[in-house]
Amino acid sequence: MKTNNLLTVKVMFYTLITIVGLIISSLVFLVIVSPGKPQAYRDEDGKILEGSISEKTFLQIGGVKQGMFIQSKDSTNPVLLYLHGGIPDYFLTKKYPTALEDYFTVVWWDQRWAGLSFNPKTSQESTTLEQMISDTKEMTNYLRKRFGQDKIYLMGRSGGTFIGIHAAAQFPELYHAYIGIAQMSD
Structure with missing residues (x-):
């Protein structure tokens, strides 16, 4: 026993x-x-491309912690701030590559209440058009300073176009151009 x-x-x-x-x-x-860490850009020999950037980062914007993915094969490229249409779609870039990172330093920003920036403690009342435009301006100024650029490009898709067109109209001095994809109107 x-x-x-x-x-x-x-x-x-x-x-x-x-x-x-x-x-x-x-x-x-x-x-x-980490499944949430973007892959680095590599050359033919498998070495990380000099001057490239591929990161997931967070920033306090408008008093709320907000996340983004920043990617470029050359971080001196012009900055392109992408405003998603309500559901962040950075995750689609693996299956459907955009090649934008060949020409721009692309910032896939998950705005308040979405994706990386979702926090149920964030007040829904703080998610107004005015606040979203203010967040966009604050993010733009952060990117201008970080990458040493006077102006950046602003691109919105679907619901992001509504915020983007307002931000570009209110602060034209911050943007080279505004690009609307599936532009909302009226």
């Missing part, structure tokens, strides 16, 4: 050690290869 109990204890001990080892290995793997 003692032999069976000892065997059972040993099996349980080794099972527990195996489970703990798997959990620790999984956590280490997730930290090293």
Whole structure:
């Protein structure tokens, strides 16, 4: 009977050690290869392209922590701020590449209440057109300063066009051009 109990204890001990080892290995793997970390741009030899940028970052904008992905094969390229149409669509760029990062430093910004910037503690009352335009101006000024550019490009898709057209109209001195995709009107 003692032999069976000892065997059972040993099996349980080794099972527990195996489970703990798997959990620790999984956590280490997730930290090293985070699914939310964009891949770096590499040359033909597999080396990271000099001057490229591929990052996920967060910033306090309008008093709210907001996230974005910034990507470019050359971070001295003109900056293009992308305003999504309500549902952030950066995740589609892996399956449907845009090649925008060849010509621009693209900022895929998840605005308040969306994607990386979603926080249920953020007041819905703070999500007004005026606040979204103010956030866009603040983000624009951050990008101008960070990348040393007097003006940037502003591009909106669907619902993002409504914010984009207003921001471009109110602050034309900040933008080279405004680009509307599936432009909202009226």
